[in-house]
Amino acid sequence: MSESDPEEPVLVVTDLRREYADKVAVAGLSFDVKPGEILGLVGPNGAGKTTTLRSIAGILPVQQGSISVAGFSVTEDGHRARYHLAWIPDDPKPFDSLTVWEHLDLVAGLFDVPEWKSRATELLDFFSLGDKRDALGGELSRGMCQKLALAMAWLPRPKLVLMDEPLSGLDPRGIRTARRAIQEIAASGTAVILSSHLLELVQQLADRLLIIDEGRKAFEGTLEEAHAGFQIPENSSLEDVFFAVTEKPKGAEPEA
Ligand code: ATP
Numbered sequence: 001m002s003e004s005d006p007e008e009p010v011l012v013v014t015d016l017r018r019e020y021a022d023k024v025a026v027a028g029l030s031f032d033v034k035p036g037e038i039l040g041l042v043g044p045n046g047a048g049k050t051t052t053l054r055s056i057a058g059i060l061p062v063q064q065g066s067i068s069v070a071g072f073s074v075t076e077d078g079h080r081a082r083y084h085l086a087w088i089p090d091d092p093k094p095f096d097s098l099t100v101w102e103h104l105d106l107v108a109g110l111f112d113v114p115e116w117k118s119r120a121t122e123l124l125d126f127f128s129l130g131d132k133r134d135a136l137g138g139e140l141s142r143g144m145c146q147k148l149a150l151a152m153a154w155l156p157r158p159k160l161v162l163m164d165e166p167l168s169g170l171d172p173r174g175i176r177t178a179r180r181a182i183q184e185i186a187a188s189g190t191a192v193i194l195s196s197h198l199l200e201l202v203q204q205l206a207d208r209l210l211i212i213d214e215g216r217k218a219f220e221g222t223l224e225e226a227h228a229g230f231q232i233p234e235n236s237s238l239e240d241v242f243f244a245v246t247e248k249p250k251g252a253e254p255e256a
Contacts, residue, residue, distance in 0.1 A: 040206030094137030
């Protein structure tokens with residue numbers, strides 16, 4: 001893949017299907033994300049969002065369909081695909097007995113980050129963790145764990161960041177910082193998937209939306225396209241769109 005082609009998707013998901021025992025969690029999902037784009041992934045509880053993100057991250061084996069990250073197949077070339085992405089779960093768990101700094105050192109080593117110490121220091125300051133540099137993972141509050149996960153994800157400048165409810169434990173200052181961090185990393189060319197039930201946040205940050213319901217794509221496009229497609233007033237919020245999309249009679253499609 002060309003490093004600089006802004007139109008070449010970083011992530012391509014094609015016909016992804018995932019079952020757990022007899023439950024179909026994801027039922028044939030296709031979408032892509034381009035460099036610098038923030039895709040808002042939303043859907044009701046149990047819609048298949050986490051399953052989709054975990055499949056992309058290589059945590060769940062792909063049963064059917066295909067996923068490529070930065071041109072590398074997650075199934076055939078998983079190591080190289082994972083090299084280009086960072087995954088931030090909703091409840092990140094640092095190592096209890098490593099310090100904050102040692103976590104960053106570990107990531108820097110794994111991803112060969114040049115001049116990592118100055119960047120790590122900047123990131124700790126940015127996320128208000130400068131005074132926690134020598135604190136152990138096991139001593140951190142939930143919000144601090146989340147900020148550390150963001151700093152670890154940002155350090156190697158990945159091509160794709162996957163975020164599952166990344167702000168749920170943060171205080172108001174932490175939320176503001178994380179919002180800025182997401183905008184800045186996208187502006188630097190990283191593709192971001194932001195999955196959250198905080199629809200106002202998604203509306204503020206996302207360039208494009210992917211709404212899924214019962215494992216299927218219910219809508220993909222911009223908020224404006226949703227207004228037109230579902231015939232709801234212009235200026236309606238993402239929350240209005242969410243209900244229009246997920247409460248429509250099953251099988252109803254938006255107008256072209
Ligand atoms: P939420 O918004 O509640 O986090 P989600 O959209 O992330 O939901 P998933 O966690 O992907 O949804 O779950 C999709 C479906 O798959 C649900 O019906 C869920 O019960 C089921 N599921 C998820 N993980 C497992 C598992 N490990 N074993 C069995 N079923 C699972």
